[in-house]
Amino acid sequence: MRKTFLLLTLGACVAGAQSLDFPMLGYILAADRVAPLFGVAGAFSIGEPQYNDVLSAAFSGRAGLLKTSGEVLVLDSKGRMTASVVAPAGPALFAFSAQGFAGGALFPAAGEIYLFRGEKVTRIATELPAGEPVALGISGSGTITVLLNRDGGLWKSRFSIVNGQFEISEFVPGIQAPAVFLPGDGILGMSGEGLVVLFPEKARQQIPLHFHPSAIERIGSGWLLLQADSGARYGIRHDQPEHLYELPGGPQ
Amino acid sequence: MTTRLLALLACLPLIGAAQLRVFVVDGEAERELAAQFDMGRADAGDSIETRFRVRNSGGSAETVRILTLGGAGFSFSNRPSIPYIIAPGFFMDFRVKFQPSGSGSYSASLTVNSITGILRASSPPVLTVTSEGVALTTSSPLDFGKVELGSTTARRIAITNNTPGTITLSTVALSGEGFELKTALTLPRALQPRTTVTLETVFTPKVAGSFEGKLLVNDRLFRLKGAAASPPVPRATISISPAVTSSGKQPKVSIELASPAAFPVTGVLTLAFQANGSHSDPTILFVRSGSKSIGFTVAQGETRATFSGGETETALQTGTTAGTITLRIVSNSDTLSIAIPATPVVVDMARGTRTSSGLDIELTGFDNTRSVSQLRFQFFDRNGRAIGSGPVSVDAGANFRSFFEASALGGLFSLRASFPVSGDASQIAGAEVELVNSAGSTRSQRIQF
Structure with a gap:
């Protein structure tokens, strides 16, 4: 114990042991432009847009995935592009690994899935199950899963890389679109009363919300964006969804 | 006299400098000026304009030394300075305006160096339309001015027959949001020479903005215009909830008028920040607008302001710097100061x-x-x-x-x-x-x- 304490003391005294920076919450897509979101809960600031003509975007805090008209761009935690991949037309749904790295992309219009493993990209043409895809996720075990909106309810369908197709569809009761997957195999979506958070082996969490968002997007490490029909955008944390913050609007 | 002069000139060939030619320009088209050219017709008080072009079709530069126009009702609307040197293949443009003072046939002589042509135009007998003694024309609108919402401005319009014969007043029609004809007329009506019909017109805008209207008198269309300004925002109270706040918060701001709005109110709420130090803080803003100002409206008969999105409250982001945030309604200077105390990290x-x-x-x-x-x-x-x-x-x-x-x-x-x-x-x-x-x-x- 004494040895450990001495080493800690020494480490803290090393010049440069502390580094300071702006707190980066993530990146948000407004109209077709992606801009950084700085700040802390309740004090946000949107930076200058860095990417234009973006159809879809998602950020984990460690990586970002953007869909433009013809490409998927892979970004690092600072928003710098690290790779680009030719992609089918139309919007995309994105998923990240449990560590927050680029994991997968689903192109509903083309029926294609891209799997990212480091710098390697695997393209798989597949047939989507019935329903409107609303979210893509990668479970802790690495399974690709899509959430489908079918007849007003959500269904979870797992993708078999071996067979190249979606296999088992399972109804997710008491939750509606829009919805997103959360790290730890959770799902955050809507019900008639507000937000619903579901995690395996955990009690369902219900949070009242005064509006029904038109979209829920993953915008950074621990943060989700809720888009209201009024044009207002709200931010919540995965782990504290009961605290709702309005994000700055106006021209981007 | 005019007729004899025209007949004489018509018999003569157009004699001009060998290299200079005069054209009438109509859009993209050019046609060479003949001995006579009819510019058309214009009502008394109105005007029409024709563009002419002098081309140098020769191989050396030519100088326009003479450019004259003689005849009542005709004038140059932009006359180049003379002498004017035209390089080979180039041209010089000028415009002639016809603005008759009364009805009748008109003519004028146009001379460019040794080229001469007769310009003709006419003005049919029409009723003279005036407001406050000034003749209205179809080209310039009658301006009712800028009024405050809830106010009315009036214009008296006189329709007079200044011609020697009788003219039938068959149509008087006024249109346009906010404009109204207050005089009831029985039409058609024969107007004898030197007789006048008087119209009372008013402009009563219901909302702020710019307005245009039309007044049709027989076949002549006159334009009307007016503008309405919002009255200053009535006295109001700016509130914040919760009343005591600190950095890193998003309290709600609302505005309540002291009494129901007599007219629709449009206003702007701004914020200014005075830091305890000399710092600025871009995170202090109205969240919905993403800036330091936000618009609001108050419906007629209401007291509560509505912000963007139809909400009666809007979030203020208090930022991350200690100081004083001052909210102010532009135009009536009602303010609210919010102290942001210095706090531990x-x-x-x-x-x-x-x-x-x-x-x-x-x-x-x-x-x-x-x-x-x-x-x-x-x-x-x-x-x-x-x-x-x-x-x-x-x-x-x-x-x-x-x-x-x-x-x-x-x-x-x-x-x-x-x-x-x-x-x-x-x-x-x-x-x-x-x-x-x-x-x-x-x-x-x-x-x-």
């Missing part, structure tokens, strides 16, 4: 991670005094007992001072502190960080590694 997120060389602690938060001086790290073992005889203290004043001086984001910061550990780092299970600034100290929640 606020920690928004604290995270600990194990690295290959030891431990990393990451903190994000804000210091609304920008005066962090000390960091104290207390580590805990697996049993929750503090390790060592006290926290590890770090003088962070210089680092934070340097960071805030260069920062444009208020008191926001993200701190990463690294601790090399060469012993059994797994013995260290958690840590707490105390941050000291000029307003006091704050301690993070227990960080788990």
Whole structure:
């Protein structure tokens, strides 16, 4: 114990042991432009847009995935592009690994899935199950899963890389679109009363919300964006969804 | 006299300089000026205009030394300075305006060097339309001016027969939002020479903005225009909820008029920030607009202002700097000052991670005094007992001072502190960080590694 304490003391005294920076919450897509979101809960600031003509975007805090008209761009935690991949037309749904790295992309219009493993990209043409895809996720075990909106309810369908197709569809009761997957195999979506958070082996969490968002997007490490029909955008944390913050609007 | 002159000139060939030719320009088309040219007709008080072009079709430069126009009702509307040298293949343009003072046939002689042509035009007998003694024309609108909402402005319009014969007034029609003809007329009506019909017209806008109307008198169309300005926003109270706030919050702002709005009210609420120091803070803003101003409206008969999105409250972001935020309604100067007190550092997120060389602690938060001086790290073992005889203290004043001086984001910061550990780092299970600034100290929640 004494040895450990001495080493800690020494480490803290090393010049440069502390580094300071702006707190980066993530990146948000407004109209077709992606801009950084700085700040802390309740004090946000949107930076200058860095990417234009973006159809879809998602950020984990460690990586970002953007869909433009013809490409998927892979970004690092600072928003710098690290790779680009030719992609089918139309919007995309994105998923990240449990560590927050680029994991997968689903192109509903083309029926294609891209799997990212480091710098390697695997393209798989597949047939989507019935329903409107609303979210893509990668479970802790690495399974690709899509959430489908079918007849007003959500269904979870797992993708078999071996067979190249979606296999088992399972109804997710008491939750509606829009919805997103959360790290730890959770799902955050809507019900008639507000937000619903579901995690395996955990009690369902219900949070009242005064509006029904038109979209829920993953915008950074621990943060989700809720888009209201009024044009207002709200931010919540995965782990504290009961605290709702309005994000700055106006021209981007 | 005019007829005889025309007949004589018509018999003569157009004699001009060999290289200069005169054309009438109609859009993109050009046609050479004949001995006579009919410019058309214009009502008394109105005008028409024709563009002419003098071309040099020769191989050497030519000089226009004579450019004259003789005849009542005709004038140059833009006459080039003479002499005017035209290079080979180039041209010179000018315009002639016909503006008759009364009905009848008109003619004028146009001369360019040795080229001469007769310009003809006519003005049919029409009723003269005036307002406040000024003749209206179809080209310039009758301006009712700018009025405050709820007010009315009136214009008296006289229709007079100034011709020697009788003219039938068959149509009088007024159209356009906010414009109204108050005089009831029985039409058609024969107007004898030197007789006048008087119309009373008013402009009563219902909303703020610019308006256009039309007045049709027989087949002549006159344009009307007017503008309406919102009256100053009536006395109002700006409220904030919760009433006492601090940095890093999003309280709601509302506006309540002292009495129901007599007319639809449009206003702008602005904010100004005076920091305790000399700092600016871009995170202090109206959230919905993303700026330091936001528009609002109050419906007629209502007292509560409505902001963007139809909501009666709008979020104000109080930022991360201590000082005073002043909200002000533009145009009536009602204000509300909100004190943002200096506080100890606020920690928004604290995270600990194990690295290959030891431990990393990451903190994000804000210091609304920008005066962090000390960091104290207390580590805990697996049993929750503090390790060592006290926290590890770090003088962070210089680092934070340097960071805030260069920062444009208020008191926001993200701190990463690294601790090399060469012993059994797994013995260290958690840590707490105390941050000291000029307003006091704050301690993070227990960080788990």
